[in-house]
Amino acid sequence: MKTRIIVGALAAALLVATPSRAQGKLNVIATTEDLASIAREIGGDRIAIESIAKGYQDPHFVEAKPSFILKLQKADLLIVVGRELEIGWLPPLVQQSRNGKIQPGAEGYLDASLTAQILEIPNGNITRAMGDVHPFGNPHYWTDPENGKRIAKAVSEKLVQFRPSDRAVFEQRLADFTSRLDTAEKRWLAMTAPYKGTKVVTYHRSFPNFAERFGLDIVGYVEPRPGIPPTPQHTLDLINEMKRQNIKLVLVEPYFDLKTPQAIGRETGAQVLVMPPSVGGVKEITDYFKLFDYDINLLIDAIKKTGAK
């Protein structure tokens, strides 16, 4: 009898002493692989993390599978890109998960755009009437590593809120991630510096943050408006503008049809370059650092080959 009480007391003491282990891992779902990669850096083994959209999919248009609802049901925390990037597919999934913890506005709903630098915020009345899928500014903000740091900080603060006993772990991991990203960013800036001002065209408006950070000049888009497929008149205008400005590169996200970009390439002599804006866009891009490594190398090779300026 006495022994049993002592064992019971010991077990209780152990539970108190290691609250995080007793609580298990936090279940975190991120809408994209970019957010998942950053959250993994901060959460380490204290979280279980999964993403919904794959990096090779258009994040505006993801097929809402029932398996996503199951994942969301078990989530403690949902991290979203926000600015309505996921408006076309996420809200019904979150609703149908019936998980009160991760509904918009709840403690377990983190909108990563709130502390990020957002470009292309429209002036005046916001309208989706013309089909523009960026009504609250450009949602592809993670393509600037400075925003990567801001996302990481927001994730760290949220994890601390859930697990105050692991504060030191999350803050240490945030400091480590930020310092490695600082070092990498210096390297990327040095690599891109000789090509500052290079003029390019992109298919969708996925790269304004990337372009601003690394000195690209985006002079036009294959889409007439974000989310609107190319039209013959717009394509003709773009070809004329590219000829006038001697544009040698068309960057295309992996999930768009190459037919129009290739026609533009034939007319203008520009090279069509498939450039992923996300982790998982191609299999080599396994984390947030490799996204920039891959894209910057791809871009510099193409600039050298085409003589783009």
Ligand SMILES: [Zn+2]
């Ligand atoms: Zn977009």
